[in-house]
Amino acid sequence: xxxxxxxxxxxxxxxxxxxxxxxxxxxxxxxxxxxxxxxxxxxxxxxxxxxxxxxxxxxxxxxxxxxxxxxxxxxxxxxxxxxxxxxxxxxxxxxxxxxxx
Amino acid sequence: xxxxxxxxxxxxxxxxxxxxxxxxxxxxxxxxxxxxxxxxxxxxxxxxxxxxxxxxxxxxxxxxxxxxxxxxxxxxxxxxxxxxxxxxxxxxxxxxxxxxxxxxxxxxxxxxxxxxxxxxxxxxxxxxxxxxxxxxxxxxxxxxxxxxxxxxxxxxxxxxxxxxxxxxxxxxxxxxxxxxxxxxxxxxxxxxxxxxxxxxxxxxxxxxxxxxxxxxxxxxxxxxxxxxxxxxxxxxxxxxxxxxxxxxxxxxxxxxxxxxxxxxxxxxxxxxxxxxxxxxxxxxxxxxxxxxxxxxxxxxxxxxxxxxxxxxxxxxxxxxxxxxxxxxxxxxxxxxxxxxxxxxxxxxxxxxxxxxxxxxxxxxxxxxxxxxxxxxxxxxxxxxxxxxxxxxxx
Numbered sequence: 001x002x003x004x005x006x007x008x009x010x011x012x013x014x015x016x017x018x019x020x021x022x023x024x025x026x027x028x029x030x031x032x033x034x035x036x037x038x039x040x041x042x043x044x045x046x047x048x049x050x051x052x053x054x055x056x057x058x059x060x061x062x063x064x065x066x067x068x069x070x071x072x073x074x075x076x077x078x079x080x081x082x083x084x085x086x087x088x089x090x091x092x093x094x095x096x097x098x099x100x101x
Numbered sequence: 102x103x104x105x106x107x108x109x110x111x112x113x114x115x116x117x118x119x120x121x122x123x124x125x126x127x128x129x130x131x132x133x134x135x136x137x138x139x140x141x142x143x144x145x146x147x148x149x150x151x152x153x154x155x156x157x158x159x160x161x162x163x164x165x166x167x168x169x170x171x172x173x174x175x176x177x178x179x180x181x182x183x184x185x186x187x188x189x190x191x192x193x194x195x196x197x198x199x200x201x202x203x204x205x206x207x208x209x210x211x212x213x214x215x216x217x218x219x220x221x222x223x224x225x226x227x228x229x230x231x232x233x234x235x236x237x238x239x240x241x242x243x244x245x246x247x248x249x250x251x252x253x254x255x256x257x258x259x260x261x262x263x264x265x266x267x268x269x270x271x272x273x274x275x276x277x278x279x280x281x282x283x284x285x286x287x288x289x290x291x292x293x294x295x296x297x298x299x300x301x302x303x304x305x306x307x308x309x310x311x312x313x314x315x316x317x318x319x320x321x322x323x324x325x326x327x328x329x330x331x332x333x334x335x336x337x338x339x340x341x342x343x344x345x346x347x348x349x350x351x352x353x354x355x356x357x358x359x360x361x362x363x364x365x366x367x368x369x370x371x372x373x374x375x376x377x378x379x380x381x382x383x384x385x386x387x388x389x390x391x392x393x394x395x396x397x398x399x400x401x402x403x404x405x406x407x408x409x410x411x412x413x414x415x416x417x418x419x420x421x422x423x424x425x426x427x428x429x430x431x432x433x434x435x436x437x438x439x440x441x442x443x444x445x446x447x448x449x450x451x452x453x454x455x456x457x458x459x460x461x462x463x464x465x466x467x468x469x470x471x472x473x474x475x476x477x478x479x480x481x482x483x484x485x486x487x488x489x490x491x492x493x494x495x
């Protein structure tokens with residue numbers, strides 16, 4: 001009986017480990033993805049002077065389906081994973097855009 | 102010989118025949134004005150393969166050929182004149198688009214200007230404030246960073262996912278607020294000067310060191326980038342009539358390895374500066390020999406496809422470790438600035454030719470090699486020119 005619980009506990013620890021490892025990669029990917037879309041959309045709009053529909057063609061359609069993009073007068077905010085990860089890029093005249101968080 | 106001697110002195114290298122094989126760079130025809138304000142316009146050469154050229158443009162702009170992705174701007178300069186330009190619907194050849202890694206070639210030019218101004222010696226250690234004096238990385242000279250033979254561990258092209266790519270991690274992941282700090286953290290895994298490895302971080306660190314040479318005591322990120330921007334404009338961009346938008350991180354650092362926005366016409370101006378051996382309208386902008394340094398391979402393994410800040414044609418074969426070689430003809434003299442998603446500024450001295458292509462080609466298509474083959478196809482439709490034998494630099 002004791003051995004059975006040890007096996008169950010071991011399996012549980014393993015699953016949690018796998019979950020944490022997977023989540024770590026998921027969060028890292030979400031951070032990179034949101035920052036990438038925010039920064040590049042910001043530059044596309046405010047440096048290149050393109051329209052948002054045109055800027056969206058710079059990304060894989062699947063990538064855009066998993067994020068929310070909010071554009072302002074001189075900034076772009078992109079969030080993913082239900083808002084758990086959010087990235088913002090700001091435009092400054094004469095210097096382009098860069099991530100700010 | 103004088104040229105080789107000057108180059109050896111400038112670069113601190115032993116006098117050798119390393120540059121002897123280079124096809125001479127063509128001089129600006131006396132009757133063609135420099136394009137500082139406007140590009141002089143000319144006709145496509147009568148003796149070129151017009152049918153093949155037209156077919157290549159249809160393939161690109163109609164997106165009828167697989168693997169090319171979306172071509173947005175093409176500008177072609179021959180003999181110093183604009184002989185062809187075309188933009189996709191919604192774009193123009195004056196619209197600034199992203200350089201991605203073509204910025205590395207511009208950083209190479211900026212370092213050259215700093216050399217000419219006596220601010221930088223590329224045989225001296227480059228250093229970083231993130232390294233202690235006894236750190237081996239602190240002793241790597243500028244030359245090895247520019248040639249990507251620095252020996253640093255940097256993973257981009259073979260990365261399994263974006264979460265494991267140093268390219269995305271430095272710009273958009275853990276390094277996004279201080280890119281130089283992230284890059285300085287990468288360890289050394291090869292003896293400097295013995296092995297080539299594509300290293301965007303090395304060019305970030307180069308841009309950081311260059312910025313310290315120009316702005317040694319910044320008072321704020323805003324002052325740092327403003328001073329750097331002013332120096333770049335005065336030293337390079339205004340001189341050749343280019344109006345790009347370089348970008349800076351939150352510390353005020355010029356990214357240097359990527360993220361310069363410029364039009365195809367402006368990338369062509371930058372290309373002309375290199376095709377004319379660093380001369381512009383009677384003025385030497387880049388040091389004597391700097392362009393030959395750019396188009397000569399570094400030392401060590403895998404070093405046959407990259408010079409300093411520019412991609413090269415290998416002496417033979419398709420090059421190692423990446424088949425980035427653009428086959429412009431039997432002279433194998435093409436050299437190019439290349440960027441993510443298919444950005445190209447290709448220079449062919451024997452044809453006095455510049456081809457700029459800006460667009461959006463997905464990574465899986467780039468791996469097929471279709472786009473670099475297309476660049477080669479276009480270049481090969483142009484015949485060689487006769488007047489490339491002069492070393493005149495005035």
